[in-house]
Amino acid sequence: MALDQDDADYDSYVGNAILTAASATEGGMASEQLVDATLVAATADLVMLEAEALTAHPSVAQSVRVRSSVRVLTRVHELAPGFALPRQLIDEPLALLDRWARMNDVATAHASYQCAVAVSGQVPSVVRDAIDITLLPTTRVHDEQMFVRCIQIFESLYRQVADRVAQSIIALDAGNTDQTVALLAEAARRVRATRVLYRVLTTMPPDAFAVIRAHTHGRSAVQSRPYRRVEDLSAPRPPGGSQASTTDADRCGTTLQEILLLRERELGREAATPVRQTMSELDSAWRAMKRSHWGVTLKTIGKVRGTGGTAGADYLRVTAQRPLFPLLSTPA
Ligand code: HEM
Numbered sequence: 001m002a003l004d005q006d007d008a009d010y011d012s013y014v015g016n017a018i019l020t021a022a023s024a025t026e027g028g029m030a031s032e033q034l035v036d037a038t039l040v041a042a043t044a045d046l047v048m049l050e051a052e053a054l055t056a057h058p059s060v061a062q063s064v065r066v067r068s069s070v071r072v073l074t075r076v077h078e079l080a081p082g083f084a085l086p087r088q089l090i091d092e093p094l095a096l097l098d099r100w101a102r103m104n105d106v107a108t109a110h111a112s113y114q115c116a117v118a119v120s121g122q123v124p125s126v127v128r129d130a131i132d133i134t135l136l137p138t139t140r141v142h143d144e145q146m147f148v149r150c151i152q153i154f155e156s157l158y159r160q161v162a163d164r165v166a167q168s169i170i171a172l173d174a175g176n177t178d179q180t181v182a183l184l185a186e187a188a189r190r191v192r193a194t195r196v197l198y199r200v201l202t203t204m205p206p207d208a209f210a211v212i213r214a215h216t217h218g219r220s221a222v223q224s225r226p227y228r229r230v231e232d233l234s235a236p237r238p239p240g241g242s243q244a245s246t247t248d249a250d251r252c253g254t255t256l257q258e259i260l261l262l263r264e265r266e267l268g269r270e271a272a273t274p275v276r277q278t279m280s281e282l283d284s285a286w287r288a289m290k291r292s293h294w295g296v297t298l299k300t301i302g303k304v305r306g307t308g309g310t311a312g313a314d315y316l317r318v319t320a321q322r323p324l325f326p327l328l329s330t331p332a
Contacts, residue, residue, distance in 0.1 A: 010223035013148070013216065014155055015134025022130035032160065034127060036080035039156040041123040041131040043072050043079070046149040046200070047116035051109040053142055058105040061203065065146070067100060068199040070112050072153075073119060078193035079157060081186065089119050138215035143208040150201055151221060157194065158226035161187045165233045165256055165282075172259045175267070177275050184278040191285040198292040202299065209300050213307055220308025230286070234324045257325045276328060283324040290320035 011017065023034035047069045054062045073093040077085060093115045100108060120128060134152065137144040164187035171179040221227065231237060235257035254262075260279065264272045294316040297306075306312040323329040 008216075008218050010219045010221060011225075013136065013138075013219045014151055015130070015136060016155065018130050018134050019152065019156075022127050030159070030163075032082045032163065034124070035156050035159055036083035037123050037127045038131065039080040039153050040076050040083050040085070041120060041127050042149050042152040042156070043069075043076050044116040044120035044123070045131055045135070046146060046153070047073055047112055048120070049142075049145050049149065051113040051116065054105055054109040054112075058109075061205075063105055063108065065200065065203045066108060066112050067097065068196070068203060069146075070096060070115065072196045072200060073115060075193050075196045076119070078189060079153070079197075080160075081190070082160070083123075085119060085122055089115075089122065092118070139211055141208050141211050143204055144212045146200065147204065147209075147212060150197055153197060154194070154221070155224060155226060157190055158224060158230060161190055162226045162229040162233065164190075165230055169233065169254065169256050169259055172256070172263055172275060173254075175263070177263075177267075177272060181274045181278045184275070184282050188278065188282040188285045191282065191289050194289050195292065198296055201296045204296075204300050206300050206302075213301065216307050218307065220306055220310075222306065222308035222310060231324065235326055257327055260325075261327070279325050280328055283328065286324050287320060287322075290316070294320050 019038055020030070023030055023038050025031045025034075047066070050062070050066045050069045054066050070093045072079075074090065074097065076083075077090055093112075096108070096111050096115060099111075103111070123131075131152075135145060135148055137148055164183045168180045168183040168187075171177075171183060233255055235255050256279065260272060260275060263275070294313060297316055298313045301312060303313050306315065310316075
């Protein structure tokens with residue numbers, strides 16, 4: 001990472017400016033389909049990187065890494081439902097996982113690579129190019145490449161979830177409860193699908209991550225704007241409750257929780273019950289995702305401070321308990 005040693009931050013590490021530009025339409029608006037295409041391309045590249053590493057240095061640990069990466073490929077249609085892949089490209093990695101135990105490392109590496117190439121071939125070249133030029137690790141440790149790809153996958157997903165929450169505020173404000181439920185249910189499905197990603201992250205060896213951490217000081221996903229946007233749009237946050245990085249534009253306006261309370265007063269509690277239930281589903285999925293992140297962090301770095309300056313795992317344990325919609329988790 002030769003480009004920003006002096007003013008390093010999370011956005012440049014992820015390549016956010018490039019990925020955002022690649023997923024914009026000609027009018028400059030983000031295209032939901034292209035954001036999902038970014039996620040698909042990052043997943044395919046993750047599988048290719050790991051398969052190549054297995055071919056170069058076969059080992060049980062690397063084979064486990066490739067298998068968990070291929071499992072992500074089998075779930076891209078849930079992580080990124082807006083980018084439709086032919087059914088055959090979802091079935092192929094599933095069939096490969098079934099055959100896994102009967103194949104040797106060279107064969108699994110080759111077959112995984114081929115599956116990923118086929119998926120990557122579906123992605124528009126502008127997105128593929130953006131993915132190519134945003135692999136900007138700070139070390140020569142192979143595991144950092146996996147880390148960068150996982151962060152990019154999550155970042156695209158946070159963007160989509162934040163957009164769904166923003167759109168559901170508008171829909172509920174207009175009294176369209178069916179659309180609100182559909183948007184929030186889709187967001188919850190995406191968040192639940194992140195489970196497969198933690199199975200990849202958990203293959204990160206602590207000694208390798210110690211080297212990466214030593215070179216990524218000041219860069220942390222605690223600075224992720226779409227992640228913070230999800231939380232800020234959901235309900236009013238107590239000041240100083242977490243690391244803020246959203247803009248004023250995201251913070252102003254009415255949150256989803258506030259709109260729900262207004263609508264319940266107008267329409268009656270019963271009419272808004274499906275919305276309430278879907279918000280609870282999203283809340284559960286979001287907190288489960290945060291608990292998994294806390295678990296991986298504890299396993300990988302123990303209780304040392306984070307590169308973003310927080311207390312690390314202890315900070316994550318506390319924030320994972322915080323509901324997305326605090327008023328829904330207490331009896332009304
Ligand atoms: C082995 C892998 C990982 C470890 C050890 C780890 C560790 C940490 C730590 C210690 C923090 C606290 C903030 C700080 O001081 O830096 C944090 C925050 C965070 N991390 Fe990770 N992380 C990992 C992977 C990821 C990945 C792949 C993502 C996806 C983007 C991610 C997303 C986040 C987010 C969004 C926060 C802010 C949480 C909040 O404020 O509620 N992490 N991480």
